Amino acid sequence: MFSQGQITFGILFAIAFIAILVFAYRKDIKLHxxxxxGSIxxxxxxxxxxxxxxxxxxxxx
Incomplete structure (x- = not known):
């Protein structure tokens, strides 16, 4: 269904995206x-x- 390159790209993209989200959240945690x-x-x-x-x-x- 997917080629090996597409699977590799998807996995690397997901890891990079999650890392950027975590970094951005940590940077703004005081503002959050x-x-x-009370938003919980x-x-x-x-x-x-x-x-x-x-x-x-x-x-x-």
């Missing part, structure tokens, strides 16, 4: 703590809502 304080509750509510919809679909469908 200041401006996004929004994430928890969103995941709970999606889980509730999945549970309803599982039990009723």
């Amino acid at each position: 703590r200041k401006y996004f304080k 509750w929004v994430l928890i509510a969103f995941i709970s809502f999606i889980a509730m919809i999945a549970a309803i679909k599982f039990f009723l469908g």
Whole structure:
């Protein structure tokens, strides 16, 4: 399906992309703590809502 070169490129690209994301996040961590304080509750509510919809679909469908 994919050639060896495409697989190698994909893996190296993913590693580089994740490394850049981690570096950028670490650089801005003080700003994140200041401006996004309490945003974890929004994430928890969103995941709970999606889980509730999945549970309803599982039990009723």
